[in-house]
Amino acid sequence: MSNAVTIFDTTLRDGTQGEGVSLSVEDKLKIARRLDALGVSYIEGGWPGSNSKDIEFFNRAKELKLSNAKITAFGSTRRKGIAPEEDANLNLILESGVSVATIFGKTWDFHVTEALQTTLEENLSMIYDSIKYLKDKGLEVIYDAEHFFDGFKHNPDYAMETVRKAEEAGADWIVLCDTNGGSLPDEVADMVGTVVERCKAPVGIHAHNDCELAVANSLAAVKAGATQVQGTINGYGERCGNANLVSVIPNLQLKLQYKVVSDEQLKSLTGVARFVSEIANMHMPLNQPYVGSAAFAHKGGIHVSAIMKHPKTYEHIEPERVGNKQRVLVSELAGQSNLLVKAQELHLDLDKDNFESKKIIQQIKDLEHQGYQFEGADASLELLLRQASGQLEEAFTLESFKLLVEKSRDQSVVSEAIIRLNVQGENVYAAAEGNGPVNALDNALRKALVQYYPDIEKMHLSDYKVRVLDDKDATAAKVRVLIESSDSENTWSTVGVSPNVIEASWQALIDSIRYALHGKTKSPLKESVPERVGIVNH
The missing domain is CATH 3.20.20.70 (Aldolase class I)
Structure with a gap:
């Protein structure tokens, strides 16, 4: 044979x-x-x-x-x-x-x-x-x-x-x-x-x-x-x-x-699977064997502790053989091992016996208890870790924004956002319309920032998901918003949670921009956490 x-x-x-x-x-x-x-x-x-x-x-x-x-x-x-x-x-x-x-x-x-x-x-x-x-x-x-x-x-x-x-x-x-x-x-x-x-x-x-x-x-x-x-x-x-x-x-x-x-061709398998999924406009399951983003993802603290000693403890092959990679998820199930591996990926100096490490893990657990989900929002998690380590300079701070959503009997809905930022010590105002309030906010934010950070034109929002967390509370329920963003080379995801869908969207949106601009900022860190603003209803 x-x-x-x-x-x-x-x-x-x-x-x-x-x-x-x-x-x-x-x-x-x-x-x-x-x-x-x-x-x-x-x-x-x-x-x-x-x-x-x-x-x-x-x-x-x-x-x-x-x-x-x-x-x-x-x-x-x-x-x-x-x-x-x-x-x-x-x-x-x-x-x-x-x-x-x-x-x-x-x-x-x-x-x-x-x-x-x-x-x-x-x-x-x-x-x-x-x-x-x-x-x-x-x-x-x-x-x-x-x-x-x-x-x-x-x-x-x-x-x-x-x-x-x-x-x-x-x-x-x-x-x-x-x-x-x-x-x-x-x-x-x-x-x-x-x-x-x-x-x-x-x-x-x-x-x-x-x-x-x-x-x-x-x-x-x-x-x-x-x-x-x-x-x-x-x-x-x-x-x-x-x-x-x-x-x-x-x-x-x-x-x-x-x-x-060939072995080299096999290394392209993950890329081919994701390419075809993208071209066909079909969702690719996270847990698809060999090539899914969760195929070699580890969440439980015991598992992560073991793979730090040797990946074979919880991986049936080396993910690189099929062009995939190992991922460590940080969530309410995580232990210090998860956080340390994530920090190593980001070249951050965290010690397992350090009080700061334990504090960050507890903060993540508390946020996930509120409804945040960092295992699907790596960019928001990275920002959180860099911020806690003092290695994040903020590209901008929010002063305020307003939203106007207008619907008349004979016209379609019109959404407009007016935003005021502090960028590199200067007050910047911008207004923009959009296809809905979130898109209007996105357009206004970009309009305000592009003169300072031209690279922002290279990125775009590629996916937007809203999930109701407490459906028993009906329209007063908390929602979690996940935003996926892309540029010519990378894709990243961010998260926001609030009883107000606009505020949750804003949190995820500014994290997406902050992540894209990381390393391109010129001004010092102005505040430890960006202001989570109230919503002006019209």
């Missing part, structure tokens, strides 16, 4: 069938370049017979200079009752200019008679004719045996006959699909092993995640002899998604010792 596994990525085709996933042609080209750099062997670009967007992608993909991957087009076997050269979908694959075609056909007799409404014999001819036609045109052909595992369970003889027909026609790969995602790893292993024994063509696996087993089924298939794994980045795909290649690749390479990508 070969120790190498080929990766077939279908993010651009099967992944876009997931709810909420939509990619433009430009998006697909960007992702294709990153997938090629990651080291995948095949990139399935789409179905040229289904929409004009995919046709445009294949036309533009001809200009891609790929180092590792081949672009493949997807399609079905010929329609019943016609010759392959008369089938529009097969001819569109040829016209797309790809060198590899991925063709799916029916394996389950139930689908042949009910979905295709044809005979079992005609389905075998459809498989053979389609693959032979494309092979005769000089294409590499990957045959996806749709519903193979369900088909094998119901009629194993016919299921095997379909893959034999594909092999007779010259298919370069036989890929077994768990299309409904309902199979278990032991079933997959047994059936894949049977096909590997009976077929000369190399075998692959295409698993869906309807039972949360797509990754496990893919690994089981490889251990049974499959040498190609199909899947998507971050597991995107129809219904519950496809096998998540972001987990498949490191599990194969680091746990089962298969050769999948």
Whole structure:
């Protein structure tokens, strides 16, 4: 058995069938370049017979200079009752200019008679004719045996006959699909092993995640002899998604010792996962294995104390191997170990026996009791630690702000903020409108500061979340606001808490600005804590 596994990525085709996933042609080209750099062997670009967007992608993909991957087009076997050269979908694959075609056909007799409404014999001819036609045109052909595992369970003889027909026609790969995602790893292993024994063509696996087993089924298939794994980045795909290649690749390479990508390419895995998530405008789970920001995050004081002695105590691999990093969270569950590690990251001199260290931990616990959450707001935590250590110079101090929100019968809501700051000893006034009061405050604050700190133009707010903490108090409840900010190189998060959503937003907003300007200030520290202002209601 070969120790190498080929990766077939279908993010651009099967992944876009997931709810909420939509990619433009430009998006697909960007992702294709990153997938090629990651080291995948095949990139399935789409179905040229289904929409004009995919046709445009294949036309533009001809200009891609790929180092590792081949672009493949997807399609079905010929329609019943016609010759392959008369089938529009097969001819569109040829016209797309790809060198590899991925063709799916029916394996389950139930689908042949009910979905295709044809005979079992005609389905075998459809498989053979389609693959032979494309092979005769000089294409590499990957045959996806749709519903193979369900088909094998119901009629194993016919299921095997379909893959034999594909092999007779010259298919370069036989890929077994768990299309409904309902199979278990032991079933997959047994059936894949049977096909590997009976077929000369190399075998692959295409698993869906309807039972949360797509990754496990893919690994089981490889251990049974499959040498190609199909899947998507971050597991995107129809219904519950496809096998998540972001987990498949490191599990194969680091746990089962298969050769999948180079060590350097593996280090790019976290970056690729987050890049695709950003392009697809999909939230990436914090706890996603290997690549999530919480994958190597430690919160409990006992855990942190142990990893300070040796990371292996609570980490199954070195996070750097997949391009991730260790994080220590500071919260109400934290002990001094958490704080010391965080201080080390910031190059702050804190001693575990120091009274100041204990004081800061207690302050953090008290703030979290009030509703602050620093594990999701690293920038606010850093400011707190630097401030307590006397290593933070304030870029500005607030004198006052006012908000005006006006709604008339015939007009939309208009929000205006008027702000007065002290910046480097000078009083600065600014007013700005915005799309809501928080945006107006943000615009006014930037307007006041940009003449002193031009770099502020490079940052922007990338996310804004409000959570009600005490819902039993209804509209009088405390709220927690988390703001995520970005510039061309970094992303950081800040937090604010108050019974007033505007004040909570202001706290998070000024922390975001303070963090961005840290190191760029010229004036001395004016006060230990920025004023938490009252709100002027209009």
